[in-house]
Amino acid sequence: MHFFIHGDLHEDIYMKKPPGYTKGQPGQVCKLLKSLYGLKQASRQWYDKFSQSLISFGFKQSKADYNIFTYITATDFTSLLVYVDDIVVASSSLTSISVLRNFLNTHFLIKDLGSLRYFLGIEVARSPTGIHLCQRKYTLDILADTGNLASKPLKIPMDQNPKLSKTSRTPLSDPTPYRQLIGRLLYLTLTRPDISYPIQVLSQYMDCPTITHLAAAHKVLRYLKNALGQGILLSAASSLQLIGYSDSDWASCPNTRKSLTGFCVFLGHSLISWRSKKQTVVSRSSTEAKYRAMASISTELTWLRQLLTDLAIPHPQSAELFCDNQAALHIASNSMFHERIKHIEVDCNLIRYKIQEGTLRTAHVTTQLQLADMFTKSLPSHLLYSHLSKMEVANIYSPSCRGVLE
Template structure:
C-alpha cells in the first residue's frame, strides 16, 4: 500500500445491532458449500489444477480491486538469493544478545525491513521462529550489521526445514491447556521482561505469543505474573471463538507455570505493598481463578514448553521442545517457508 493509513467511504448501511426481523438461523449460510462439495468429488489432480487456477485468478482480481481504491505496488515473488547457502539447525544463534548499539550501522535497511515483514507473516504458522522474529523486530529504527546476520541465520534455518508446520489431528479431546513463562529483565536496553505463552486445544498448538512487556518488573515473580495475566486474557477470548464453531469447553482450563511465587500471589486473597503495583493483573487472574475458569499447576522449569519462545536453545533441547509443540515435517521439500528461498 502506498498510504500508511487507509481511508474509505461506505455506500452501505452499517448495523451496530441486528435489524428487526432478521432471522439468525436463515442468515448463517456457508458460501463455500458448493465449492467444497465440488472439490470433494474431484480427483486429486483435478483438485490441484482447480485450486491453483482459482488461486491465481483470485489474487489478480483482489490486487486489481485494491489498486482501484488505494494504489498498491506489486513487488513480485519473495527472494533472498540464498539458494546455495548452508542450512542451519536452530533458528537463532545460541548466546546471541542483541542491543541497540550492536555493531556497525546497516546500509541495506530496506532489505532488512522487507525480510522482517515476510518473517512476521511466516511466524503466524511457524511458532519455532517466534522468539527469533520478536528479537529481530525490536530495532527497526536503528539497524546494525549484527541484526542482518541474525536475520539471515533464521532464513538458513528455514531452508533446512521448509515443510515444518502445525499438525491438527482429526480426532482430538478439545480441552484447553496453557503454559506461560517469562524471561525476566532480558532486554539489554530497557531491562524489560519477555512474556511468552502457548495454548493447546487437546493435542495441537492453537495460540502462542512472544512479546516484550511494556513495564519493567521488579522481580521474576512479577514478570511471571504479567505473563499469567496475558495468557488469561487469551484464554478468555478463545472460548467465544470456539463457540462460533459449535465447540463447548470443559472447565477449568489447566494453566501450567513454573514460578511458585506467582502461583502464591494468585491463590492469596490478601494484597500488600509488594503486589499493589500489579493489582489490576492480580484481580484479572484472581477473578478467573475464583470463578473456576483456570486451574493453576506448578511444573518443573526444565519441562516448561514456552522456553522455546523466550531464548535461543541448544539443538538437543530445541528439538525436544519442537516435538512436544507438535511441529512435524509435512512433506520433504515442500511448505510455505520454502517461498523465501525458491525464488533466486
C-alpha cells in the first residue's frame, strides 16, 4: 500500500531586519510566523525537524540513502521516502499507515493525496503484473514547448557514429534554449534509459552549442514522440538477485579521447539503475577502459546491497557482474600485480576485493547479449528494441501492454 502526502513546517525562525527597516531597537531580529521558501536555512530546518520527528516515532534512517526511513516490527513493514516536503509511504499494513498519518498530522500540516499515481513528474501505474513508471505528461510538455508535437517520429534517438564536436558548424546565437532542453531531457532519463547515451553526448556541449547539436537534440525529441508512454516495469514476480552489466567505448570522446562508461543493474528482471558517463581519465587501452567500467559498477552494486539491507531485504548471495572483455575479467579476478596496470588508481582495484570477499561474482557475456551496450553507443533500431525488451522497458499505452494499467 502506498500513499503520498505533502507537508509544511511551522516553527520559530528568526532573521535580521531588512535594510531600511528602522522599527525596534538595534540588534533586534524579526520573528517569522511561518517558514519562508527561498531562505537558505529553510530546507535544512525542514529536513532536521521532519527527520527528528520520524526518529522519535520509531523510524530508522537509512545509511545508504538519508531520504529513506524504515519502521519494522514483527508483523509490519513501513518505508517512507522524503523529497523536500513531498513524502511517499509504503507499508504492508493499512493500520500502520493510519497511525503514521495521525502522528504526522499532529506535528505538521499535511495533505493526504491518496494512492500514489503521480510524483515529481513520474506517473505510476500498478497492476498484478507490477509497477510501471513513465513520464508521459512530462514528455508531452517538452514536445509542446519545443514545437515538436506535429513532427515525424524516429525509430532511434541518435544517428549511429554521430560526428559531434565542439567545432561543429555555427554556434547558436542564444544557447539558453538548448541548455534548458538538455536539462529537461536529463530529468527524463529517470524513466527512459534509452535516451541516456544521446543526452550524455549532447550535455557535453552546453558551454557553446551549435546548430548541429540542436538538430541532434531535436532528433531525440522526434524519437520520444514514437513512444510517449514508454517507461520501466518493476515486475511483481521478479527475484531479488542483483545482476549488473558493464561496458565501455574506448577513446570515444573526439575532444579529450576519454572513454565512456556504461552500465545497468537489475533486481531480478527489473531495471533499477543505469549510467552513461565519461571516464575521468584517459584509458590507454580498451581493456583498461572496460576494467574501469567494471570498477564503477562494483561501487553501485555495493551501495545497492547496503540499501537492500536497510530495507530489511537480505541478499546473502553474490551480486553477478557481466562483462564482454575477457582480459578485463582476468585482471579483476587475478590478485597478482601486473606491470601493465600499475598506473591504475587504487580505487579501481576495489572490484578485486569484492570478488575475494564473495560479494561479487564476474562472468563473461557475448557482445550480442551485452545489455549495457546501449549506454555506450547509438545502436540500430532492431538491437535497441531487443535490449529494451529484455530490460522490460515498455510503452503501457500500446495495445500489447494494456494489462499493465490498473
